[in-house]
Amino acid sequence: MTNPSQKERTANLISFYRLALGAVIPQAMAAIVKLGIADLLQEGEKHVEEIAELTETKAPLLYRILRTLASEGVFKETKPRTFALTPVAELLCSDQPGSVRHVVLANVDDWRWRSLGCLTDSLKHGKSAIHHAYGVENYYEFFAEHSESHDTFNKAMVAHSYNINTPFIENYDFSGIATVADIGGGEGRLLASILEANPHLQGILFEGSYTLEKAEVLLKEQGVLERCQLTAGNFFEEISITADLYVLSFILADWDDEASLKILKNIRKAIGDRDCKLLILDYIVPEGNEFHLSKIVDTVLITFGNGCFRTESEYSRLYREASFDWTGNPESGTYASVMELGPIHTP
Ligand SMILES: C[S@@+](CC[C@H](N)C(=O)[O-])C[C@H]1O[C@@H](n2cnc3c(N)ncnc32)[C@H](O)[C@@H]1O
Secondary structure, X not given: OOOOOHHHHHHHHHHHHHHHOOOHXXXXXXXXXXXXXXXXXXOOOEEHHHHHHHHOOOHHHHHHHHHHHXXXXXXXXXXXXXEEOOHHHHOOOOOOOOOOHHHHHHHOOHHHHHXXXXXXXXXXXXXXXXXXXXXXXXXXXXXXXXXXXXXXXXHHHHHHHHHHHHHHHHHOOOOOOOEEEEEOXXXXXXXXXXXXXXXXXXXXXXXXXXXXXXXXXXHHXXXXXXXXXXXXXXXXXXXXXXXXXXXXXXXXXXOOHHHXXXXXXXXHHHHOOOOOEEEEEEOEOOOOOOOOHHHHHHHHHHHHOOOOOEOHHHHHHHHHHOOEEEEEOOOOOOOOEEEEEEEOOOO
């Protein structure tokens, strides 16, 4: 045990309380997002009375929430009771691609909080927290009965995908490729961005039929639907798709090794004796104590199902077992990782 001075102990207690009361922040952000306050401040800083009038809320209460968020870098009190956007608050504005407002809303969906409350049960019994909360294996089983939550989650993934994929697509060399297949590509945000940036490419979106219907809307809005083939399927059964480049973006994170191997082996089967590439976009969990998004989101994954983010050696082992070589790490441009795999051909 250390023997901190009183000054250090006080600082430790403040750190502790900030963490222990951290649940206030996502809910406060959600209230602000639901009221569209970041959007209002795009016109310029505003007095809390004016914000309250425009949002039909109670100014004294609103002030206390904005003051708390400002203390965490979301909004800034520029003069007494007047608030402006900060760069973090700008991310909440709804009119920009990649707006994280849907991420905020997905994070406070009831099932997320109820499942998080079951982490101790997970630790004791080994099943996902959502199993203990709702009796389902994973969040997809839950979504099958809760389409509103499914839609909220998908919108958050679209934002996440845009933010992760934009810099990666700028950096990646798609020349020499004619067809890209995004397996479990959600509402098609990644595929749309790839096709927009590369007019020579054709795309294939492989997804469950529910999400595929939503994807059709997004791909049409982005003007790339004519270059897309939409294929409904289950990646655990068969992925009978011929492409030059296959992509798995934030898919393996949902599944344990056994299930992940099934997906990888089905792609490997689709590749056969051809020489094309598979790109995996995911978080790689780094060693050490430093904060990395992969660590906190990996704890969220305990509530979603049986998946996890993996370390470099854990990904390596998985890829080898599915007959893939990890051939490169293209620049992702963000905190996510891009892993480039090629098929191992046995003579
Ligand atoms: C975490 S989301 C990732 C979505 C997208 N790739 C991205 O990066 O935004 C996982 C996706 O896998 C899809 N999925 C889940 N199980 C599937 C299955 N058995 N077959 C095909 N797609 C599936 C889900 O519908 C969901 O869109």
